[in-house]
Amino acid sequence: MREPTMRARLTGSAALAAAVLLAAGACGVAGAESSITAKDELVVGVNPDQPGVGLKARNGDYVGFDPDIARAVAKRLGGPAKKLRFKAVTSETRERMLKDGDVDMVVASYSITPDRKADVTFAGPYYVAHQDILVRATDAASVPDVRGLRGKSLCEVPGSVSFPRVKKERGVPVRPVRAAKGYGECFDLLAQKKVFAVSTDDLILAGQAARVAKGEAPGPELKIVNAPFSEEPYGIGVRKGDIDGCEKINKAITELYQQTAAGRDSEAVTLLKRWFGPAHLNTTSTVPQFEGCD
Amino acid sequence: MTAVPQAPAVPPPAPPPGAVSPGAVSPGGAPPPPARAAQAAVRRRTAAKPPTGVARLLPRTVAGRVRALTGLTGIVLAAVLVIVWVAIGNARDGVRVIGDDAGPQVVKTSRLYYKLTEMDAQLANALLIGRPQGPVDERKKALDGFDDNRRQAGAALLEASRLADEDTEKKTAQDLLDALGRYEWLAGQAILLDQGSPDARPTHAAGPPKLPVIKRYRQATELMKLDLLPKAYNLTLDNGTLVRHTYEAKRGAVQTGQVWTLVIGLLLLAILVGFQVFLTARFRRLLNPALALATVGTLVLVGASWAVLAGQADHLRKAKEDGFDSILALWRARSISNSANADRTRYLIDPELADTYEQVYFSKSQTVLYLKAESLTAYNQALQGLRPGKDEQLPIKGFLKNEEAHSSLPEQHAAFLKVINDYRAFQQSDRDLRNLVESEERLSSPTAARTKAVASRSAAADDFAAYDRSMQKLINIHDGAFTRAVDAAKGGTGGWHAVLPVAGLVIFALVLIGVRPRLTEYR
CATH class of the missing domain: 3.40.190.10 (Periplasmic binding protein-like II)
Incomplete structure (x- = not known):
């Protein structure tokens, strides 16, 4: 009669202690698991x-x-x-x-x-x-840097910061040619000579230029100007x-x-x-x- | 003493507080009234009926039970002491690592980046100055500054590599050493080319040097920017990780120790109170004074241990969050500002890459204090439109926002406002200088425009120096908080390794004194 009660009590406090510790440990474990x-x-x-x-x-x-x-x-x-x-x-x-x-x-x-x-x-x-510029290889000599785009047409993708950066931040007057579907469309326009240059992150430009060079994408040879003007x-x-x-x-x-x-x-x-x-x-x-x- | 039958598996009841008077019935089916309990015990002793179930584990004589309770008290008391001992040990380890060991070392390595940017800035200055003019030898001053920072960068690099505890970090430190050597080689070439021959002096006016000099400097500063600085920065971040891990592990251990101290401490108190109740009922005495004293002593010990551990956890937190974290972040901000400042010098030296240097200056400025802006001009406008001190929270992001958000020290806010205001002043004079260059460029060549503007660059340099000084003051405030928290933590555990065993001995002695007269009744 008496012993079971004591035991229950002791078990109770042990359970409490365990619960407290588990709760304390659980926070750490939860953080680790979702990592x-x-x-x-x-x-x-x-x-x-x-x-x-x-x-x-x-x-x-x-x-x-x-x-x-x-x-x-x-x-x-x-x-x-x-x-x-x-x-x-x-x-x-x-x-x-x-x-x-x-x-x-x-x-x-x-x-x-x-x-x-x-x-x-x-x-x-x-x-x-870095933001850089991609042109057809035959035009490359006329564009040493971003200022070489003065008066030329540049592909504009709505929502992208690349075009405003040339026109507003660098203050170079360029003519926009809109490509609503993104830079893939810009590259098509560049191949079809409907736009003079495309400007965005150099890796994206280089990826396209490399595909053309390897014959995986159609169009004339492309060249990166290598005049970086921002950090991404x-x-x-x-x-x-x-x-x-x-x-x-x-x-x-x-x-x-x-x-x-x-x-x-x-x-x-x-x-x-x-x-x-x-x-x-x-x-x-x-x-x-x-x-x-x- | 005869052999004592121990029954640690089933300790005696722990009556609820206030259940000391005989006849009190605790809620939840606690022990039966002591009178009946005593009868039961006597009956069991006289009838010698073999007990069944768990009762078999209990000592069958009253003297045996007193001994068992005494033994149990001793064991649980020892457990409390060990837990507190270990937790305090963890706290001390944490304080040692953060306060004396890795913490200050990491703070030292965070200067590596600053010293490197300062080297490159002084090199740019030296190349910009040209032929001697005026009474002060500015070029020598810049070259001495270069050398001084080179030495300090070397010392900080040594410290950082000593802290590196993983192969990846060690390799980074080694690569840094290699790149630093190459940088100095290029810097030496640029300096020599600028002065023509080892003992000559440059002949150009203050402003952009000759093209071969610019080209060599370009190589040096590229190496600094792309190779040295990122590695130095990453190494400091890695070292910061080390401190973060120690902090989290040790603070967690102290807090777990706190919980255990409380749980086992309460268990000990319950046993002592139960012991008291048992003795009161069994021997029909009012109170066992020695045992009561032991109970009070335990209460004090558990309470004090809890308080000390809570204090330790708090000191650790303060040292880490108010001190270490802010110091590290502000050193990063200071270093980046310094390198932005050097970008203005580079903008003056190298007309061809001026656009890039301006863009980099802009992006570094935004890292330190971010405001949405499309260009540097717009950024400066937005910056001048801020109203520090008037607005509750500035609409900014970046390093300085973090500093504003974690404002917890008394002098911090005033020092922060000074930093913001000095930052605005220095950005404004930077703007003025760039405006001057741009307006001159419309009249003459980029090089001539810069040569003209160089004469007015001291305003921007002075304003930057003022900003840098207020930044240093803000860092000092956090340094102070760090030292205070570490000292408080050290003081908080002083003497505890002596207090614990003594307190344990005293409490257990009191228990023995309490039970000894009772045991003699059974001799």
């Missing part, structure tokens, strides 16, 4: 329509610099062996898809900006792209607050840029050469300055 470092499968958001940078191939595979960076980073994340699945994202959807958990990580020529940092934690940048730090977006994941990605990016032996290309340089080499773009071969995960 990308703890996941078996990573869903990576990439661009489906940027040749060289991120493109959905006919067989459904995603090919380009961004998907390759995602693979190389995932390999180094540690924890369970990562299975990768790619999902297409656009500039409009990527923040929401990260927030909703539709994708775990976004590698999609995603520039780090103070505004975006309010919603997304950014690892990297893994590359700092391409970051890897993860769920806001996943600092552990962000730090691990940064470490992986650092490794990507480190040479394994003197005279041998680092993995990042190999990828840059593979996707943009034929376009003769001046690329940076050293690790970018990280944004910091906090």
